[in-house]
Amino acid sequence: MKPLFSSLSEIQRELAAGTTSCRQLVEYYLDNIGQRNAELNVFLEVWADEARQQAIIVDEKLAQGTAGRLAGMVIGLKDVLAYQGHALQSSSHILDGFKSLFTGTAVQRLLAEDAIFIGRQNCDEFAMGGSNENSAFGPVRNAQDTSRVPGGSSGGSAVAVQADMCLASIGSDTGGSVRQPAAFCGVIGLKPTYSRISRYGLVAFASSFDQIGPITHSVEDAARLLEIMAGPDGMDSTASQQPVPAYSALLEPLPHYRIGYIKEAIDRPGLQPEVHDALERTLDTLRQQGHVVEAVDFPFLDQMIPTYYILTTAEASSNLSRFDGVKYGFRAPDVTDLESLYKKTRAQGFGPEVQRRIMLGTFVLSASYYDAYYT
Known part of the structure; x- marks a missing residue:
């Protein structure tokens, strides 16, 4: 569907002219959520009163x-x-009933610039998945064709923008979780360089991969959100100390870049012809715009997925060990001792995909497998 507004610049021109107001905008998006959320399963919680205020x-x-x-x-x-x-649940029953005790840095920086938050969006449980079918609250459906998946793990965030339920979403990306659903839904998704945005307030999946990123209708809005969320943060020692450029100001006039693409990815056996042709058309478009486009050799494609799974599942095994039913979230009933509390809570609270990755991560972290996976 065509959005009412495709960028914040359009909205702010209307606001300056007095032809719309923030109250009217909120009502417009709430109306769209009310019409399609039951079908698409995008928002787990809508903050209507708060957004209006x-x-x-x-x-x-x-x-x-x-x-x-x-x-x-x-x-x-x-x-x-x-x-x-x-509420903060990572779309998991293990965090049933939990409410956040603080606001993360990226979210706080958006609030400080008068962003209006409208709700909490469905995703793959603990951001583990590429189809948004792993949520404890049911799958998100692609607004273009509800028989199709929206991608994941930020599928709800991408569909919310696609279906014009909000102007922008803030998601997270570990191994494609912003970029892939954005591509599936025909919107803009950006994973910034690791450490560019503070991870303080982001539920950890794989800490050395996770990064917060925007999903928008326009590159301009993605750039604006990035420059606001980015920057050093005393609450995250891994956050970059480098100055934050005015990314949105760099878009006009568009500079010419030297762009590399992985030749082995395009020439790979099994790549569907329509995907190959779409990639080639994109490269031709970039050349016509004056960019230098060159092939880059990268002979390690076959090692990327195994490496990703070894590292991210190991980190997930460690990060998710804190969810045990003792201090917060779901606690299994009918437990007899501490060991059964741990076992039953985690078995009932985590979904199958999260359990699978925890088990794999625990396996690769075992001391006896050090030589097999880390040398």
């Missing part, structure tokens, strides 16, 4: 000339991002 505040700031850079932007949050006082 925030819209009133932003409208008042606009009238006073004190509004932030994101005034008019209605945003959905993937269910892996901490927002104080709001």
